[in-house]
Amino acid sequence: MGRAYLLISNLPLVSHQLAHYGRSFAMAAVATTLLVVAMSRLIATDFSEPPAEEYSPIKSVHMPEMKVTTIREEPPQPPQPVPSQPTFDPPAVDPTIPKIPTVMAPPTVSNEANQIVVSRDPVPVFKPSPRYPSAALRKGIEGYVVVEFTITKTGSVKDVRVVAGYDSAGNPTNVFNRSAIAAAARFKYQPQLRDGVPVEQYGVRNRIRYKLGD
Incomplete structure (x- = not known):
C-alpha cells in the first residue's frame, strides 16, 4: 500500500524526466541526421583540381655580341738628341777698371x-x-x-x-x-x-x- 502511494506521488517527476530524456534523444537524433546528410553531400560532391594559373611566357634573353678589342702597344720612341749646350767666351779682363794692376812693370x-x-x-x-x-x-x-x-x-x-x-x-x-x-x-x-x-x-x-x- 505504501509503495503504491509512493509511485503515484512520484509519477509527475518521472514523467518530467522521461519527457526531458525524450527531448534529448530527439535532438541528438536530429543532429546525427544532419551530420549524416552533410557528410553524404560532401561525399557526393565531385571535386576537381582547380585549373592551373597560366603564367606569362618568359622572354628569351639576348646577350649582346662581345667584341674583342686588341690594344697594340706602340714601340718606344727613340730618345731625343740632347740639345747642344751654348758656349760662352772665357772671362776677359778689362784693363780700364781703376786699381787693377794690369800693366806689369818689368823687373x-x-x-x-x-x-x-x-x-x-x-x-x-x-x-x-x-x-x-x-x-x-x-x-x-x-x-x-x-x-x-x-x-x-x-x-x-x-x-x-x-x-x-x-x-x-x-x-x-x-x-x-x-x-x-x-x-x-x-x-x-x-x-x-x-x-x-x-x-x-x-x-x-x-x-x-x-x-x-x-
Whole structure:
C-alpha cells in the first residue's frame, strides 16, 4: 500500500524526466541526421583540381655580341738628341777698371855691392774659366763681375770678394757672384817681389765677363 502511494506521488517527476530524456534523444537524433546528410553531400560532391594559373611566357634573353678589342702597344720612341749646350767666351779682363794692376812693370835689377836685387809685380799664371750659372743660362743673361782679392806670397789667392756685378744692360745683378768668387779663388800668380823677396799684394781687382756664345 505504501509503495503504491509512493509511485503515484512520484509519477509527475518521472514523467518530467522521461519527457526531458525524450527531448534529448530527439535532438541528438536530429543532429546525427544532419551530420549524416552533410557528410553524404560532401561525399557526393565531385571535386576537381582547380585549373592551373597560366603564367606569362618568359622572354628569351639576348646577350649582346662581345667584341674583342686588341690594344697594340706602340714601340718606344727613340730618345731625343740632347740639345747642344751654348758656349760662352772665357772671362776677359778689362784693363780700364781703376786699381787693377794690369800693366806689369818689368823687373828692376840693381847691382849694389855685387848684389842683384829683383822687384816685380804679380804675374798671372793660371786663370780657369768660370762656370756659367744655370739660372743665368736659362734666362740668357750676360754680364760681368768685378772681384777683389789678395795674392799671397806663394801666388795663391785669398779673401775674394765681389765689388760689383752687372748684366749686359748695365743693371746690378748678383746672379754671377758665386761663380766669379769660385773662379777667382783658383787663380794662380807668380807673387810680387820686392827687393827679391815675395810679398803679399792687396786689393787686386779683376773683371770676369760672362757672355753666351753666338
